[in-house]
Amino acid sequence: xxxxxxxxxxQMLVALxxxxxVVFALIHLVPGxxxxxxxxxRFDQDLYDMLRERSGLDRPFIEQYFAWLGNALTGxxxxxxxxxxxxxxxxxxxxPATITLAFAALxxxxxxxLPAGIISAVRSGKPLDYAVSAASQVxxxxxxxxxxxxxxxxxxxxxxxxxxxxxxxxxxSPIEWLRxxxxxxxxxxxxxxxxxxxxxxxxxxxxxxxxxVRTARAKGLSEWRIIRRHVLxxxxxxxxxxxxxxxxxxxxxxxxxxxxxxxxGLGRLALTAVKDRDFTLLQGAVLYIAFMFLTINLIxxxxxxxxxxxxxxx
Amino acid sequence: xxxxxxxxxxxxxxxxxxxxxxxxxxxxxxxxxxAGLVVLALLVLMAVLAEVIAPFGINDIDIPNxxxxxxMSHWFGTDDLGRDVLSRVIIASRVSLQVGFIAVGFALAFxxxxxxxxxxxxxxxxxxxxxLMDILFSFPAILLAIAILAVLGPGIRNAxxxxxxxxxxxxxxxxxxxxIVVSEEVYIRAARSLGARDGRIIFRHIxxxxxxxxxxxxxxxxxxxxxxxxxLSFLGLGVQPPNPAWxxxxxxxxxxxxxxxxxGIFPGVAILVTVMSFNFVGDGLRDALDPKQKSxxxxxxxxx
Numbered sequence: 001x002x003x004x005x006x007x008x009x010x011q012m013l014v015a016l017x018x019x020x021x022v023v024f025a026l027i028h029l030v031p032g033x034x035x036x037x038x039x040x041x042r043f044d045q046d047l048y049d050m051l052r053e054r055s056g057l058d059r060p061f062i063e064q065y066f067a068w069l070g071n072a073l074t075g076x077x078x079x080x081x082x083x084x085x086x087x088x089x090x091x092x093x094x095x096p097a098t099i100t101l102a103f104a105a106l107x108x109x110x111x112x113x114l115p116a117g118i119i120s121a122v123r124s125g126k127p128l129d130y131a132v133s134a135a136s137q138v139x140x141x142x143x144x145x146x147x148x149x150x151x152x153x154x155x156x157x158x159x160x161x162x163x164x165x166x167x168x169x170x171x172x173s174p175i176e177w178l179r180x181x182x183x184x185x186x187x188x189x190x191x192x193x194x195x196x197x198x199x200x201x202x203x204x205x206x207x208x209x210x211x212x213v214r215t216a217r218a219k220g221l222s223e224w225r226i227i228r229r230h231v232l233x234x235x236x237x238x239x240x241x242x243x244x245x246x247x248x249x250x251x252x253x254x255x256x257x258x259x260x261x262x263x264x265g266l267g268r269l270a271l272t273a274v275k276d277r278d279f280t281l282l283q284g285a286v287l288y289i290a291f292m293f294l295t296i297n298l299i300x301x302x303x304x305x306x307x308x309x310x311x312x313x314x
Numbered sequence: 315x316x317x318x319x320x321x322x323x324x325x326x327x328x329x330x331x332x333x334x335x336x337x338x339x340x341x342x343x344x345x346x347x348x349a350g351l352v353v354l355a356l357l358v359l360m361a362v363l364a365e366v367i368a369p370f371g372i373n374d375i376d377i378p379n380x381x382x383x384x385x386m387s388h389w390f391g392t393d394d395l396g397r398d399v400l401s402r403v404i405i406a407s408r409v410s411l412q413v414g415f416i417a418v419g420f421a422l423a424f425x426x427x428x429x430x431x432x433x434x435x436x437x438x439x440x441x442x443x444x445x446l447m448d449i450l451f452s453f454p455a456i457l458l459a460i461a462i463l464a465v466l467g468p469g470i471r472n473a474x475x476x477x478x479x480x481x482x483x484x485x486x487x488x489x490x491x492x493x494i495v496v497s498e499e500v501y502i503r504a505a506r507s508l509g510a511r512d513g514r515i516i517f518r519h520i521x522x523x524x525x526x527x528x529x530x531x532x533x534x535x536x537x538x539x540x541x542x543x544x545x546l547s548f549l550g551l552g553v554q555p556p557n558p559a560w561x562x563x564x565x566x567x568x569x570x571x572x573x574x575x576x577x578g579i580f581p582g583v584a585i586l587v588t589v590m591s592f593n594f595v596g597d598g599l600r601d602a603l604d605p606k607q608k609s610x611x612x613x614x615x616x617x618x
Contacts, residue, residue, distance in 0.1 A: 014445070015448055015449065015452045016452075018445065018446075018448070018449035018452065019449060019452045019453070021449075022449060022450075022453075023461075026461055026464070026465050027465075029465045029466075030465050137590065137593070137594075138586070138590070140590075140593060141537070141586055141589040141590035141593055142586055142589075143541055143544050143545065143548075143561075143582065143585045143586065143589070144545070145544075145545060145548045145561070145564065146544075146564060146578070146581075146582035146585065146586070149564060149567075149568060149571070149578055149582070150578075150579075150582070152571070153571055153572075153575055153578075157571065157572050248454055248455075249454075251454040251457070252454035252455050252456040252457055253456075255454075255456055255457055255460065255549075256456065256545050256548065256549065259549060267457075270457065270460065270461075271460065271549060273464070274460060274461075274463070274464040274551070275550075277464070279464070282461065282464055286453070286457060286461050289453075289454060289457055290452050290453050290454075290457075293452065293453065293454055294452055
């Protein structure tokens with residue numbers, strides 16, 4: 001286990017290094033002078049000189065990269081081009097909202113997908129199976145932003161059950177916090193859930209066809225007990241894999257959904273940075289999202305190894 | 315019906331079913347795939363003939379008739395400037411399909427050769443190329459596309475490049491995986507021992523045998539590329555006004571949502587139907603060509 005862990009962590013560090021190079025290089029690919037582009041019509045010579053000096057854009061590329069990386073490792077990602085605030089604090093401020101939404105969405109996805117997938121597999125070929133499959137097919141093809149807008153139209157504007165957008169901190173009012181969380185979480189969660197449903201279905205279906213299930217049936221165990229004791233433990237591995245893969249999709253979906261629901265997370269921050277041409281802020285936001293993404297992948301791999309020791313060997 | 319009892323001799327010379335015919339038959343036996351194919355054919359036709367079919371011009375402004383609901387003259391209603399939503403949805407299909415095809419073409423043009431070289435030569439070349447691909451894979455796809463567009467500037471051409479780049483590693487990985495399997499086959503070793511050059515082995519013997527998974531992935535990627543383009547246009551980074559794109563129309567419709575929900579509903583349905591058709595065809599192709607391959611959904615996890 002420890003050998004596998006070391007290897008995986010090393011791999012992740014290499015990937016992070018690559019990510020940092022890409023993120024750093026981004027600013028250098030901006031046609032022309034990024035500081036000038038960022039300031040645009042708000043051009044001011046003093047501000048320009050300060051930002052330019054701070055960003056060290058006049059030094060050679062390699063030197064700049066290492067200086068930037070060194071600072072980044074100590075948590076200093078420079079100052080926002082837009083309002084000269086430290087990028088790290090701007091990013092960290094937004095982090096809790098994004099993490100909350102990601103987990104809430106994953107929760108929705110799993111709560112929907114597990115029962116739907118199992119029922120679909122057990123009733124395979126029956127009308128209920130077709131209904132679940134059709135629903136998940138729609139979910140898979142659904143644009144997340146459209147789904148979000150439709151939920152707002154239905155649940156917020158027409159039925160007035162839930163707020164259409166915004167964020168309330170948990171400490172301020174747990175009930176309002178939850179009410180604001182529901183629609184964005186469902187928007188991403190149901191789409192992810194559709195994907196996971198199909199995997200749960202095929203994993204359970206495969207386990208149901210095994211000899212040990214026939215034996216269990218022959219012993220006269222109830223169908224529910226067979227599923228709980230014999231099928232699910234064997235279906236976990238593919239399910240965990242796809243849930244892990246889905247997290248990548250979830251993180252991507254957050255960007256769009258945060259914008260629709262005015263959710264103050266990292267995704268919306270990244271998009272604001274794009275609109276303001278605030279390249280330092282964009283670097284920071286992208287770096288943090290990629291870091292979270294890689295960390296989640298690592299965690300999924302570790303869970304995977306716990307579930308299936310064979311992986312360690314290969 | 316009377317059938318003469320057949321002797322064993324008569325049954326023998328059964329007409330051999332060719333592989334492509336067999337694939338086609340499996341595909342058209344799948345009702346969803348056929349439905350997808352038909353819808354896609356209609357979509358392409360609609361995109362090609364867009365100007366002829368569209369009842370109004372895409373930018374025919376008609377303020378007195380703004381925000382009117384679906385009617386006989388405006389099937390999908392009108393938008394905030396009185397433009398015909400149906401016409402805009404029809405014209406926008408062209409952009410969506412175009413971006414989809416060009417972006418995926420870009421990903422194919424780079425990803426497949428990278429996969430071929432990495433899988434065939436292995437060793438250092440393989441490590442370097444695949445680590446590079448891993449880096450691209452370390453970003454959630456849409457975020458990488460947004461970052462690329464931030465640098466290149468918004469617009470349809472840059473959106474194609476951004477989406478293409480994001481999808482390149484998927485093709486590289488899939489191609490490489492299949493090449494490694496095929497390279498072990500006897501006929502490759504035979505070709506090599508006959509003194510065939512690497513280029514010939516790769517293009518004549520390996521490529522044709524790894525096409526199946528690539529074709530399937532292409533179809534599925536088209537679905538996701540169209541979704542990505544819609545998302546980027548929705549965020550204001552893709553197609554620029556006044557040109558219509560499904561994602562853009564939805565973003566514009568948001569401000570008038572309560573008065574004119576049709577402004578957002580119809581473009582969304584168009585995206586949904588297009589993406590679903592590609593998915594159906596992709597799933598059908600996978601079953602016909604390569605049943606062992608991952609399904610649509612697994613790739614959506616990785617690629618959207």
